[in-house]
Amino acid sequence: MLPCYCPSCKTQLKVKSLLCEKCETEVSGKYHLPVLALLPPQYQDFILKFVKHSGSLKDMSKELNLSYPTVRNLLNEIIKNIESYEK
Amino acid sequence: MKNNDWLKLLYNPFSRIAGWKAFGIGAVIVAVSVYIACATGNYFSGAMNIRYIGPSATLLPAFMLQIQGLLCMVALMYVAGLIFSKGVRFQDVLGTVTLSRYPYLFAAIACFLVKDIDMKSFVQNITQAATNQTLGISHEFINVIIFGLILLVLVVWYIALLYNAFRVSTDIKGAKGIVIFIVTLILTDILNLLIFSLITSKFI
Numbered sequence: 001m002l003p004c005y006c007p008s009c010k011t012q013l014k015v016k017s018l019l020c021e022k023c024e025t026e027v028s029g030k031y032h033l034p035v036l037a038l039l040p041p042q043y044q045d046f047i048l049k050f051v052k053h054s055g056s057l058k059d060m061s062k063e064l065n066l067s068y069p070t071v072r073n074l075l076n077e078i079i080k081n082i083e084s085y086e087k
Numbered sequence: 088m089k090n091n092d093w094l095k096l097l098y099n100p101f102s103r104i105a106g107w108k109a110f111g112i113g114a115v116i117v118a119v120s121v122y123i124a125c126a127t128g129n130y131f132s133g134a135m136n137i138r139y140i141g142p143s144a145t146l147l148p149a150f151m152l153q154i155q156g157l158l159c160m161v162a163l164m165y166v167a168g169l170i171f172s173k174g175v176r177f178q179d180v181l182g183t184v185t186l187s188r189y190p191y192l193f194a195a196i197a198c199f200l201v202k203d204i205d206m207k208s209f210v211q212n213i214t215q216a217a218t219n220q221t222l223g224i225s226h227e228f229i230n231v232i233i234f235g236l237i238l239l240v241l242v243v244w245y246i247a248l249l250y251n252a253f254r255v256s257t258d259i260k261g262a263k264g265i266v267i268f269i270v271t272l273i274l275t276d277i278l279n280l281l282i283f284s285l286i287t288s289k290f291i
Contacts, residue, residue: 065103066102067102067103067106068106068176069101069106069176069179069183070255072258073258
């Protein structure tokens with residue numbers, strides 16, 4: 001799992017360098033992590049499944065064995081998280 | 088299923104069941120409980136009341152009072168959901184609120200404990216005995232105490248279930264959710280009393 005927060009002071013981490021495995025070129029800088037990468041793994045998993053089910057909450061509730069409103073509430077929670085990261 | 092899962096199902100089955108499925112199961116349980124309660128001379132009315140009627144209790148008013156109570160609560164919770172949340176479905180509020188009444192099945196069964204006791208004269212006798220300081224522990228007295236304790240546990244369980252039904256179906260949580268839930272419960276009882284007095288003044 002990609003580390004997103006500093007283990008010492010809990011500040012959000014930035015990407016310092018990226019590496020090409022083929023030619024070993026290294027790109028350095030100070031890049032923001034994508035919003036989706038900042039979400040907890042269980043939320044990322046939910047979003048992946050949600051997209052695979054064409055955004056159907058009904059299908060998601062069957063897959064996760066949860067009721068429809070519970071799945072909708074989970075989605076609302078993810079939306080709130082994303083909005084807070086975007087601020 | 089783990090012990091934790093069973094416990095969760097007891098106080099929050101709505102994470103697994105909601106909508107029309109919950110309504111179907113809840114409606115059957117409510118119908119059976121109303122029937123049993125009526126057989127013991129009791130009606131379920133308002134948000135959580137049990138009304139002692141006695142041998143003159145009949146099925147039609149028993150069902151009417153229960154349906155009225157349920158519909159008032161569902162309507163108010165749905166309106167609260169529409170105002171304070173988004174994406175609330177009517178069938179989720181209806182289903183979860185109906186299913187949350189399942190502890191009343193046990194309350195209806197517990198009514199058999201006091202079936203043969205005429206509550207009005209029992210209360211009169213108890214009050215008289217207490218003032219004359221001749222209060223003895225009779226078989227009836229023990230049954231009423233046990234019945235009261237059972238009801239206390241069931242009402243607490245029912246309120247926990249009802250709050251979870253409200254929280255899951257409307258997604259209103261935290262302190263705001265608790266306040267709206269309490270206001271909704273109070274308004275349900277007021278609305279029920281208003282409708283009840285309106286019906287009795289018009290038709291009876």
